[in-house]
Amino acid sequence: MKEKIIRKIFNGMIYIHILHHASEEAFYGSWMIEELKGHGYNISPGTLYPVLKEMVEQGLLEKEERIVYGKIRKYYKTTKEGDxxxxxxxxxxxxxxxxx
Ligand SMILES: [Zn+2]
Structure with a gap:
């Protein structure tokens, strides 16, 4: 029960973190996973990507595809609304x- 509440609070913090970094500079998913790790949040790609997708759908982030070493990498940055x-x-x- 208590774990559920803690998880919700941590999830909220993750949203704030994502907005903060996306407002500074566009990032890609695996960079954010490492970044969050540095802050003590262990988040898997299976958790992060749906969050990013949701934030794009809600108009808080915008996604941009760039070719990096011949592969498509998705970058995220805040929209005006996200800021x-x-x-x-x-x-x-x-x-x-x-x-x-
Ligand atoms: Zn950070």
């Missing part, structure tokens, strides 16, 4: 961390 959401999340987090 706006990130900013308001930042404000909420700031407000919250002042309180807890």
């Amino acid at each position: 706006i959401l990130l900013n308001s999340l930042r404000e909420s987090l700031k407000e919250l961390t002042n309180k807890i």
Whole structure:
């Protein structure tokens, strides 16, 4: 039961992380998996890719295909809407961390 709640909170953090990095520079999936690992989140491609897909469908990220070493690699960056959401999340987090 408690694990379920913790998982939900971690998932939320992952969304924020993705928005943050996508607003700085376009990234590709396996880069993000390594990046999240560095922050202590172990996320599999099977978890990450549906999240990215969902965020593209919701208009928060845009996907761009680039050819890298002869292979198609999908890059993600924030849309205007994604940047706006990130900013308001930042404000909420700031407000919250002042309180807890
Ligand atoms: Zn990071």
